[in-house]
Amino acid sequence: MSQSSVMPGFRPTIGFTLLYLGLVVLIPLSTLVFKSFELDWNDYVHIITNKRVISSFRVSFSTALVAALIASFFGFIVAWVLVRYSFLGKPFFHALIDFPFALPTAVAGIVLATIFQPSGFLGKLLINTLGVQVAFKPMGIVMALIFISIPFVVRTVEPVLLEFESSMEEAGSSLGATRWQVFTKIIFPNVFPALLTGFALAFARGVGEYGSVIFIAGNIPYISEIVPLLIVTKLEQFDIQGATAIALTMLVISFVMLLLINVLQYWVRKRSGQL
Amino acid sequence: MSILLSDISKNFGTFAALDHINLEVPEGELVALLGPSGCGKTTLLRIIAGLEHADKGRVLINEEDKTDQNVSQRGIGFVFQHYALFRHMTVFENVAFGLRVKPRRDRPSNDIIAKKVHALLELVQLDWLNDRYPDQLSGGQRQRIALARALAVEPSVLLLDEPFGALDASVRKDLRQWLRNLHHELNVTSIFVTHDQEEAMEVASQVVVLNHGRIEQQGSPSDIYDHPANAFVSRFIGQTNVFDLDKHDADWLQTAGLLPPHSDGKIAHVRPHDILIEKSTADQAAPATLKDWQHLGALIRLELVKNGSNGSAAPVFAEMPNDQFKQLNLNRGDKVDLKIRQAHWFH
Numbered sequence: 001m002s003q004s005s006v007m008p009g010f011r012p013t014i015g016f017t018l019l020y021l022g023l024v025v026l027i028p029l030s031t032l033v034f035k036s037f038e039l040d041w042n043d044y045v046h047i048i049t050n051k052r053v054i055s056s057f058r059v060s061f062s063t064a065l066v067a068a069l070i071a072s073f074f075g076f077i078v079a080w081v082l083v084r085y086s087f088l089g090k091p092f093f094h095a096l097i098d099f100p101f102a103l104p105t106a107v108a109g110i111v112l113a114t115i116f117q118p119s120g121f122l123g124k125l126l127i128n129t130l131g132v133q134v135a136f137k138p139m140g141i142v143m144a145l146i147f148i149s150i151p152f153v154v155r156t157v158e159p160v161l162l163e164f165e166s167s168m169e170e171a172g173s174s175l176g177a178t179r180w181q182v183f184t185k186i187i188f189p190n191v192f193p194a195l196l197t198g199f200a201l202a203f204a205r206g207v208g209e210y211g212s213v214i215f216i217a218g219n220i221p222y223i224s225e226i227v228p229l230l231i232v233t234k235l236e237q238f239d240i241q242g243a244t245a246i247a248l249t250m251l252v253i254s255f256v257m258l259l260l261i262n263v264l265q266y267w268v269r270k271r272s273g274q275l
Numbered sequence: 276m277s278i279l280l281s282d283i284s285k286n287f288g289t290f291a292a293l294d295h296i297n298l299e300v301p302e303g304e305l306v307a308l309l310g311p312s313g314c315g316k317t318t319l320l321r322i323i324a325g326l327e328h329a330d331k332g333r334v335l336i337n338e339e340d341k342t343d344q345n346v347s348q349r350g351i352g353f354v355f356q357h358y359a360l361f362r363h364m365t366v367f368e369n370v371a372f373g374l375r376v377k378p379r380r381d382r383p384s385n386d387i388i389a390k391k392v393h394a395l396l397e398l399v400q401l402d403w404l405n406d407r408y409p410d411q412l413s414g415g416q417r418q419r420i421a422l423a424r425a426l427a428v429e430p431s432v433l434l435l436d437e438p439f440g441a442l443d444a445s446v447r448k449d450l451r452q453w454l455r456n457l458h459h460e461l462n463v464t465s466i467f468v469t470h471d472q473e474e475a476m477e478v479a480s481q482v483v484v485l486n487h488g489r490i491e492q493q494g495s496p497s498d499i500y501d502h503p504a505n506a507f508v509s510r511f512i513g514q515t516n517v518f519d520l521d522k523h524d525a526d527w528l529q530t531a532g533l534l535p536p537h538s539d540g541k542i543a544h545v546r547p548h549d550i551l552i553e554k555s556t557a558d559q560a561a562p563a564t565l566k567d568w569q570h571l572g573a574l575i576r577l578e579l580v581k582n583g584s585n586g587s588a589a590p591v592f593a594e595m596p597n598d599q600f601k602q603l604n605l606n607r608g609d610k611v612d613l614k615i616r617q618a619h620w621f622h
Contacts, residue, residue, distance in 0.1 A: 165357075165359060167355045167357060167359035168359050168360075168361060168362070170326050170346070170353070170355070170359065171353065171355060171359040171360075171361070171421075171424075172361075172372070172376075173326075173345070173346045173347045174324060174326070174346050174347070174349075174351060174352070174353040174425070175347075175372055175373035175376065175424065175425070175427075175428055176347050176348075176350075176373055176376055176377060176428055177347060177372070177373075177376040178347065178376070181376045185372075185376070186361055189363045190362065190363055272362070272363035272364075
């Protein structure tokens, strides 16, 4: 390779990157793949098409999707408020946003389960007023996932909103656009790629989440049992092959979905002249 | 259309950015708001646009009170220093934006929008870039697109905030000329803000000089250059030599031709081209020594050091045409006589 950049170090850095990817990501994941090769195809299909397994896939991906959508919406609003306005106690709110990053997820799960269970503070209120039970249902899972995934959205959207040139808004209104038009036609399209990244992160986190979900989900087979729990259950029964088969399937689906989101993101950026 | 500002004041905290500004801009003029940074010129422009609101005073455009109107209803075109093009839209969509956001009943059809946008892009000579994104354009191109975008809504008034401030010198020179021509063609009342006196003199038909939130002088470029209203304007517009009578000895001033003092004051401002230079014959009595000179194209600027023990040691600058300087056949260190033809006197 010719010396094309003033910064040396392409070789050591790419070497480190490959080493990292190999040691930390590829070797463990390939172990998973090789382990599942011990199964023959029929056994694999048999495990995967089990009704309980399929239900858990449905629960995991649908709750993660719904939670990521809701977290994107509210996360955008939170980021907007934190960037656009100054108010008393703003640093406190900033710290609060990052809280779910640091909190052990099991603790979050237990707390959420305590307040949302039918006899809990919020759970009772919701049953009495709206007749809705949150805990021990998919809605409980969504609740827990929103809690842990909102900071991903806030922290990806925030820097983009911060850097947004306010003169673009002023230019919009000087050309006769209403506030709503300025938001939908100027601000939002510029923030959308970042929001998509936040959504992808929230979704990925939601699919893999275990600790906070199992306490509030109730883990009723066919209704509120998530894939990670099913894997753990299989492992506890020393059904290692069953566990790897499910894990591999989950891995492939997640990878494909993240790939799709990345392609979508590339397309959005290209369409909006950011590439 | 005409613009009338009456008694505009604006404070930022305790800082008075604008202090009782009264200004009238007749229809079709191209006016420069000129002043040093922090003088309030951009704030004034933003108040006319409605991007900022005055604490006191009224803004009238075409005799209609616009003071409480939102920027989106004022019918102005605004051009920003850093272009403020919509990054996520093509050049075409940028220019079309003002037409597309019109309420449905006023919105032209897509065909008419396309025709109009292409006509505007041709006016700024950039139609061939219509499918590019702003990030792919040069600074000068971006500013011309920004201008086309502002013109698309047929504004009654065009406001430009340091439109050439972010461009490099040669592009700036071209665009100045181009803006002047465009204004001749469209004849829309325009105000632009600049801190560059040369730019103001070259482009504008009227110049308004601001300082510390007040208007120091308003007039045509030649008016302001030839008859500066006060010491600030005189010093800000063009080069000036300042002679404070208290700081110079009377003999020197007498030989230079500045005495007797004028009744208007005792500080004389002298333009470099109002100083005549001759090679001195009497070696001792000569009032100045030639220290150095610079070529300014057609003119030569001479840097002179005053002879004589008393008074300020500040250099005196004189200017003369190139060929005249050659005839004088001067060298560094030569003694020269100088005669001051004309001075403006201030307190």
